[in-house]
Amino acid sequence: MKLDKALVEQFERGLSPQHLESSTIKANLIGFGEISSIFELEAVPGVVFKRMPMFSNPQQAHAYLEKYTTYCSLLSEAGVHLPEDSAIIVERSPDLTVLYFAQQKFHPDSIGNKVVDLLTEKEIRQLAEKIFGAIYGVWAFNKQSKDVELAIDSQLSNWVFDKQTGSLFYLDTTTPLFKLNGAEQLDPELLLTSAPSFGRAIIRKFFLQDVMDRYYDEHSVNVDLIANLYKEQKPALIPLFIEVANRFSSREITQKEIAAYYREDKFIWQLFLRLRKTDRWLHEYIYRKQYQFILPEKINR
Numbered sequence: 113m114k115l116d117k118a119l120v121e122q123f124e125r126g127l128s129p130q131h132l133e134s135s136t137i138k139a140n141l142i143g144f145g146e147i148s149s150i151f152e153l154e155a156v157p158g159v160v161f162k163r164m165p166m167f168s169n170p171q172q173a174h175a176y177l178e179k180y181t182t183y184c185s186l187l188s189e190a191g192v193h194l195p196e197d198s199a200i201i202v203e204r205s206p207d208l209t210v211l212y213f214a215q216q217k218f219h220p221d222s223i224g225n226k227v228v229d230l231l232t233e234k235e236i237r238q239l240a241e242k243i244f245g246a247i248y249g250v251w252a253f254n255k256q257s258k259d260v261e262l263a264i265d266s267q268l269s270n271w272v273f274d275k276q277t278g279s280l281f282y283l284d285t286t287t288p289l290f291k292l293n294g295a296e297q298l299d300p301e302l303l304l305t306s307a308p309s310f311g312r313a314i315i316r317k318f319f320l321q322d323v324m325d326r327y328y329d330e331h332s333v334n335v336d337l338i339a340n341l342y343k344e345q346k347p348a349l350i351p352l353f354i355e356v357a358n359r360f361s362s363r364e365i366t367q368k369e370i371a372a373y374y375r376e377d378k379f380i381w382q383l384f385l386r387l388r389k390t391d392r393w394l395h396e397y398i399y400r401k402q403y404q405f406i407l408p409e410k411i412n413r
């Protein structure tokens with residue numbers, strides 16, 4: 113994928129993250145992540161950009177990009193189909209480097225949490241089988257490789273399903289969680305840059321390892337995917353997904369466990385968002401520094 117680096121650089125230099133509409137290069141916000149914000153630049157149709165404003169120097173951004181590249185090629189080896197991609201590093205100021213990932217843009221109706229609204233029950237079942245098939249491909253890959261262990265965030269909103277061709281893609285590659293010879297490759301402190309400094313100690317102590325570990329664990333990944341259907345306001349799909357998951361899984365998943373997990377998960381992410389909003393307020397009114405992250409106003413859960 114060929115990109116106009118100068119244009120992205122110009123976008124970054126003119127960007128004030130809380131006032132996207134005032135940007136000289138016209139952009140639309142497509143999605144929010146816990147870390148990245150996802151834009152489309154009007155001058156570059158067919159491409160989405162995931163902006164990661166969390167590096168204090170270019171070396172850090174290059175190192176992250178290298179992990180990303182390795183993670184993507186390992187996922188492909190494990191049989192997961194990924195979008196076409198590219199990356200651009202912009203040194204914004206002496207202490208802020210921003211990494212932009214670019215991906216081919218998929219139609220909004222083909223993203224997992226949207227596409228299920230357009231499918232029959234039979235097609236949804238086929239989609240669920242494809243998704244669990246891809247996830248279990250990753251576990252099989254981990255088992256047969258001596259030194260590599262891949263993690264995956266299996267939530268519905270991370271998959272793209274092309275109804276016409278029946279092909280499945282995985283989108284959420286920009287947090288490269290994997291281990292080499294048992295050693296975590298992603299520096300967890302980088303994930304914490306999106307958390308307010310006053311809350312980091314708590315998050316580090318109580319949540320971070322937990323949240324990272326769950327993406328390596330077969331049972332947790334299944335439970336996380338299914339419980340997330342509550343957040344997507346699709347509880348009616350839960351029995352179907354449990355049934356399909358239980359065909360793949362050696363450990364039975366129950367409706368009760370899904371509900372309990374969701375209550376806790378909801379608590380964690382709501383707390384996290386509240387802390388971040390407080391931090392944004394502090395940046396604006398007390399520290400008087402630009403706050404780099406774009407936060408959703410309210411997430412219906």
Ligand SMILES: Nc1ncnc2c1ncn2[C@@H]1O[C@H](COP(=O)(O)OP(=O)(O)O)[C@@H](O)[C@H]1O
Pocket residue numbers: 142143144145146147148150160195215216217218219220223269270283284285286287
């Ligand atoms: N390549 C893409 N094409 C279209 N929409 C996308 C693409 N990548 C991300 N999105 C939208 O943005 C959302 C968040 O992207 P994702 O990469 O999963 O980031 P996060 O790590 O924040 O979950 C996706 O669920 C999807 O709705």
Ligand SMILES: [Mg+2]
Pocket residue numbers: 269270284
């Ligand atoms: Mg995602």
